[in-house]
Every structure is written in structure tokens, then in C-alpha cells.
Amino acid sequence: SKDRGRNTYNFYTHQMDQDINRRLRVEEQLRNALKRKEFEVYFQPLVEIKSRKIIGAEALLRWKNALLGQVTPDEFIPIAEQTGLIIPIGQYVIDIAFNATKKWQQQFQSQFKIAINVSPKQFRENTFIDMLKMQLEKHQIHVSSVELEITEGVLLNGDPIINSNLTSINDIGVSISMDDFGTGYSSLSYLRSYPFDTLKVDKSFINDITVDPGDLELVGAAIAMGHGLNLKVVAEGIETEEQYHLLRSLKCDYGQGYLFSKPLPRAEFEELLQTQVKS
Numbered sequence: 720s721k722d723r724g725r726n727t728y729n730f731y732t733h734q735m736d737q738d739i740n741r742r743l744r745v746e747e748q749l750r751n752a753l754k755r756k757e758f759e760v761y762f763q764p765l766v767e768i769k770s771r772k773i774i775g776a777e778a779l780l781r782w783k784n785a786l787l788g789q790v791t792p793d794e795f796i797p798i799a800e801q802t803g804l805i806i807p808i809g810q811y812v813i814d815i816a817f818n819a820t821k822k823w824q825q826q827f828q829s830q831f832k833i834a835i836n837v838s839p840k841q842f843r844e845n846t847f848i849d850m851l852k853m854q855l856e857k858h859q860i861h862v863s864s865v866e867l868e869i870t871e872g873v874l875l876n877g878d879p880i881i882n883s884n885l886t887s888i889n890d891i892g893v894s895i896s897m898d899d900f901g902t903g904y905s906s907l908s909y910l911r912s913y914p915f916d917t918l919k920v921d922k923s924f925i926n927d928i929t930v931d932p933g934d935l936e937l938v939g940a941a942i943a944m945g946h947g948l949n950l951k952v953v954a955e956g957i958e959t960e961e962q963y964h965l966l967r968s969l970k971c972d973y974g975q976g977y978l979f980s981k982p983l984p985r986a987e988f989e990e991l992l993q994t995q996v997k998s
């Protein structure tokens with residue numbers, strides 16, 4: 720029994736060691752990832768529900784490292800946040816996404832829209848607005864083409880710089896979207912207090928709308944409320960025709976999901992866009 724006790728203890732420390740090791744390894748590799756050009760920006764189509772046409776894309780970051788292989792954003796984004804590495808990484812995403820957007824606007828679709836995820840640390844940085852303006856200028860992107868997606872986490876601790884950054888963003892004409900709507904605690908009061916343009920209903924609600932009447936009711940209510948507040952509504956995680964048709968009947972404005980396309984590397988996204996323009 721003494722042995723077993725020791726083994727159990729060893730088992731737990733071993734697991735904890737592994738977790739800490741993994742985190743340290745990810746952090747260490749993340750420090751050099753930009754320099755080593757290990758990131759790639761993928762694009763997932765943003766589709767207008769009623770026409771089923773691609774009207775833009777969400778930029779989604781991918782990281783492939785020689786030692787760790789492919790690491791998911793759900794693992795590395797929080798570590799990039801905690802270490803501050805999200806600042807240069809976030810700027811890189813905007814740079815690449817604006818570059819692609821400009822090209823696609825010139826070649827295929829002048830109204831093409833780009834949505835970019837901005838995490839709390841990035842948003843709280845007092846240089847964020849200047850960086851954004853600089854990138855808009857550099858790529859000659861019109862403000863009306865850009866939407867920044869923020870989660871409740873950005874708004875949580877009521878830092879005054881957040882309010883002033885949101886106001887500045889709204890003033891220059893860039894749109895703001897509330898991402899993962901419905902998963903947090905205070906989404907409703909935030910919608911009232913801040914200048915949002917778009918509400919993005921979380922994919923966990925879309926998942927079961929065809930089987931769970933409660934979820935269907937909630938999504939319907941979220942869309943109606945969004946429209947009542949003069950917001951556009953995007954449904955994320957649309958995977959089936961059935962879900963699409965329900966959302967269409969609920970007058971949801973835009974959608975994203977594997978039904979239309981997974982996030983794609985730049986060249987593949989461009990082919991998809993090209994096909995749509997020709998047809």
C-alpha cells in the first residue's frame with residue numbers, strides 16, 4: 720500500500736510535469752515562431768444567408784512548428800496572450816489579412832469584407848489604434864471593409880482604455896462584432912453599452928437547432944434582438960443544409976461554417992472566390 724501510495728503520487732506529479740513541460744515548450748517555440756515564419760493566416764468564407772454568396776472572410780491563424788507539429792489556436796492563443804507575444808502576432812495577422820483583402824478587392828470583389836479576431840491583451844494596448852490606422856494606410860484598405868471580432872473577455876474588467884479604444888474604432892468607421900455571443904455572462908448589458916455593429920451567435924447554439932427546440936428558440940430570439948438593436952447577425956458553425964434553411968427562415972444575415980467551407984489557405988480561398996465571380 721505504501722508502494723501504491725507512492726505510485727499514485729508519482730502518477731499525478733508526472734501528469735502535472737507533462738502539462739507544465741508542454742506549456743513551457745509551446746511558449747519557448749512561440750517566441751521564435753514569427754521570425755521563423757511558422758504562422759499562416761487561413762480564411763473562412765463569410766456568406767450572405769439569403770444569396771449564399773461569399774461576401775468576405777474571417778482570418779484564422781495557423782501555427783506549424785518543427786518540434787511540436789501543428790498547434791491549435793485554442794492552445795497557443797492563450798499562451799500568446801499571457802506572454803504578450805500576441806501583440807506582434809496580432810499585428811502580423813492584420814498585415815497579411817489586409818494584404819490579401821486588398822488584392823481580392825481589386826481582382827474580384829470591391830466590397831469584400833475582412834473580419835479579424837482581437838484578443839483582450841491586444842485590445843488593451845494603447846498603441847492598438849495607431850497600429851490599426853497604420854495598417855489601413857499601408858494597404859489602402861477602406862475602413863468599411865474591416866470588422867474586429869472581440870469576445871466578452873475584452874470588456875470584462877472595465878478598463879478605461881477599452882472604452883476609449885472602442886469609441887475610437889467606432890469613430891474611424893471600423894465595425895465591431897461581438898464574438899461567441901451567448902457563451903458569456905453579461906453579453907446583453909455589453910450590447911447596450913458599447914457600439915457594436917454585429918452579433919456573432921456562438922456555434923454551440925447552432926449545433927443543435929435542428930434537434931433541440933430550446934436552442935432554436937434561443938437562436939431565433941438572438942436574431943430578433945440583434946435586429947431590434949440594429950445589428951447584423953452572423954451564425955457560426957453551420958454544418959448542414961437543414962441548419963442553413965432554419966437560419967434562413969429566421970432571417971439571419973450572414974453565416975460561416977463547414978457547409979460552405981472550412982478555413983482555407985490563401986491560395987485555395989482565392990480559387991474559391993474566383994469560381995464564384997465567374998459563375
Ligand code: C2E
Pocket residue numbers: 763778779780791792793796809812836837838898899922955956957958975976977978982
Ligand atoms: P472563433 O473566433 O470563434 O473562430 C471560429 C472557430 O470555429 C474556428 O476555429 C473555426 O475553424 C471553427 N469553425 C468554423 N466553422 C466551423 C464549423 O462548421 N464547425 C465547427 N465545429 N467549427 C467551425 P479555430 O480556427 O481553431 O480558432 C479557434 C479560436 O482561436 C477562434 O475562435 C479564436 O478565438 C482564436 N483565434 C484564431 N485565430 C486568431 C487570431 O488571429 N487572433 C486571435 N486573437 N484569436 C484567434
Ligand code: CA
Pocket residue numbers: 777836868898
Ligand atoms: Ca471569431
Ligand code: CA
Pocket residue numbers: 889893894895914915916
Ligand atoms: Ca460602429
Ligand code: CA
Pocket residue numbers: 898899921922955
Ligand atoms: Ca466562436
